[in-house]
Amino acid sequence: MALLVVNRVYNNNTVLVDVDNSDQAIVQGKGVGFQKRHGDDISPTRVERIFYLNTKEAKHRFGTLLKDVPIDITMTSFSIIEMAKQTYHYPVMDYIYVTLTDHIAQTYKHIMAGKYQKSTAPDIRDKYPTEYEIADKAVEMINHDLNVRFPKDAAQAIALHFINAHGSENSEEKEKVEQADFGDNVNKIVKSVFKEYGITRNITNQNYFDRLMIHLQYLVARIQTHEQDKRILNQDIESDFRKLYPKSYKIASEICDKIQRRLDIILNDNELLYFLIHIQRIIQEK
Known part of the structure; x- marks a missing residue:
């Protein structure tokens, strides 16, 4: 039976533990952290859920x-x-x-x-x-x-x-998804452009990369409900960003162009700016 030693108590029901002095895990259970301190043992019988951080x-x-x-x-x-x-x-x-x-x-x-x-x-x-x-x-x-x-x-x-x-473990299956599947198509476009520029998700940029994924989901929702961000973008802002971050601007423009052509939609300048900001954050943390 694994030895669970308290590393940090988050609350009475959630604790970060060292498992057999090698791995770490988050354990949950009613009262599992009650009056526990760093270094205390936890009985596995008290654990209802365990998530390994290996x-x-x-x-x-x-x-x-x-x-x-x-x-x-x-x-x-x-x-x-x-x-x-x-x-x-x-x-x-x-x-x-x-x-x-x-x-x-x-x-x-x-x-x-x-x-x-x-x-x-x-x-x-x-x-x-x-x-x-x-x-x-x-x-x-x-x-x-x-x-x-x-x-x-x-x-x-x-x-x-x-x-x-x-x-999916079978990449060919993913290629067969219908063109009408906006979410899959948008993700494919972004990933293909990123691949061209050698942009990959890694431990340094993963937080910003994941934030881009969040933005993509809301973009897909707006596309499918025919909603647009109606805020008017100051043209000086776009011009400034274009000069400051030419590479990110080029990548963002290519993504927007491909999305518009592939899905037969129109994206406004706000979407271009959002992509640019996310991409710049990812690039600077590569």
């Missing part, structure tokens, strides 16, 4: 999230992702740990402040039944674990996160 990237990702998101929300998000992987055998890209957690945190904040607005994400349940089933279960888990009432329509945006972060 890679440098996993530790970095978890640490980054805790800077902005409460531990309970982070762990609920991780539980949802593990549920999708284990119960539905649903493969996901790593960035969903950031994007989904960020989404749940923001939605939770809006609900608690009485500012929640019904999701504008399109309902495509018929096309993605598994993702929506995962999302429905996710809402139940959120309401139970966080003692909050996420409305049923919140499942639509959660489903979109899983659709966009779906991973």
Whole structure:
């Protein structure tokens, strides 16, 4: 039986532990952290959930999230992702740990402040039944674990996160997805352009890379609901950014052009600027 030693107590129910003096993990259980201190042992029989942080990237990702998101929300998000992987055998890209957690945190904040607005994400349940089933279960888990009432329509945006972060061991299968699948096409365009310029996700830039993935999801939602960012961009701002960051501007312009041609839509200058800012952050952290 594994030896669990307290490294850090987050609250009475969540603890960071050293496992057999080699790996680290986050464990959860009712009262598992009560009156525990660094170096204390924890009985495995008290543990209800365990999430191993057995890679440098996993530790970095978890640490980054805790800077902005409460531990309970982070762990609920991780539980949802593990549920999708284990119960539905649903493969996901790593960035969903950031994007989904960020989404749940923001939605939770809006609900608690009485500012929640019904999701504008399109309902495509018929096309993605598994993702929506995962999302429905996710809402139940959120309401139970966080003692909050996420409305049923919140499942639509959660489903979109899983659709966009779906991973596959067979890359040829992903190429056969219908052209009408905006989310997959937008992601493919961005990844193909990044590949041309040698831009990859790594431990240094992963936080900014994942933030770009969040932006892409909201862009897809706006495309599918025919909404545009109506704010008027000051032309001087675009000109200044173009001069300051010529490479990022070139990459952002290429991405926007390809999205417009491939999906037969029009993106305004705001979207170009958003791409430029995200890309510049990624490049400077390469």
